Amino acid sequence: MINLRNIEKKYKDNLIFDNINFDFKENTSYAITGINGCGKSVLLKIICGFSLPDQGTVHINGEKLGVKYDFIPNAGVSINAPEFVKTMTGYENLKALAEIKNICTDEDIHNLCRQLGIDQALNKKYKTYSLGMKQKLRLAQALMENPDILILDEPFNALDENSVKVVKDILNKFIRQPNKILIFTSHHIDDVEDLADVILLIKDQKLYICE
Numbered sequence: 001m002i003n004l005r006n007i008e009k010k011y012k013d014n015l016i017f018d019n020i021n022f023d024f025k026e027n028t029s030y031a032i033t034g035i036n037g038c039g040k041s042v043l044l045k046i047i048c049g050f051s052l053p054d055q056g057t058v059h060i061n062g063e064k065l066g067v068k069y070d071f072i073p074n075a076g077v078s079i080n081a082p083e084f085v086k087t088m089t090g091y092e093n094l095k096a097l098a099e100i101k102n103i104c105t106d107e108d109i110h111n112l113c114r115q116l117g118i119d120q121a122l123n124k125k126y127k128t129y130s131l132g133m134k135q136k137l138r139l140a141q142a143l144m145e146n147p148d149i150l151i152l153d154e155p156f157n158a159l160d161e162n163s164v165k166v167v168k169d170i171l172n173k174f175i176r177q178p179n180k181i182l183i184f185t186s187h188h189i190d191d192v193e194d195l196a197d198v199i200l201l202i203k204d205q206k207l208y209i210c211e
């Protein structure tokens with residue numbers, strides 16, 4: 001469970017969130033929508049601990065972010081980051097990150113990359129990757145440890161039609177496992193409707209549930 005309580009966020013005099021409260025529950029997929037610049041990415045960063053709210057708290061499974069953990073634990077995250085090491089191959093980048101926790105195997109990495117269609121590119125340097133390949137490598141990194149929580153900023157951007165379908169299948173399988181939470185942002189109503197149990201809208205610095 002992820003609990004947002006009284007979240008307020010400003011950049012100088014630009015108020016992004018005014019007293020947001022929301023609970024993200026297990027076994028549920030959430031889409032966050034809203035116009036450009038409304039705060040979708042900032043909200044994901046606050047949930048992850050990458051950006052601090054000016055007021056309010058984020059609790060992850062009862063633990064307040066900033067006390068035991070500075071960053072969300074057991075989560076796979078893709079928010080235009082991590083920016084991978086350009087001079088390393090795709091595989092070397094994933095492997096280096098996988099070695100931190102050592103819970104996913106080489107086989108896991110290769111299987112996932114095969115599904116995503118970047119296995120052939122894994123031995124190429126990251127700096128040669130196209131936008132779509134970069135997106136897929138970020139998704140592979142977020143998914144490879146089968147985290148409890150998956151947080152994805154615009155996961156379908158830069159993907160071709162077939163890849164969108166593949167990624168939707170992967171995310172649908174992910175959320176059908178017990179006790180998972182998926183939170184993603186999107187501008188595309190098809191993606192939102194295909195994947196989200198709950199659609200959230202950021203408007204006028206508030207977060208609304210779309211019925």
Ligand SMILES: Nc1ncnc2c1ncn2[C@@H]1O[C@H](COP(=O)(O)OP(=O)(O)OP(=O)(O)O)[C@@H](O)[C@H]1O
Binds near residue numbers: 014034035037038040
């Ligand atoms: N580090 C920062 N410093 C100052 N302002 C910021 C910073 N990060 C975000 N903002 C501002 O916060 C607002 C929300 O940005 P955010 O990136 O969350 O929008 P978004 O809803 O994800 O937009 P898009 O749909 O274009 O991706 C914008 O006005 C943006 O300029």
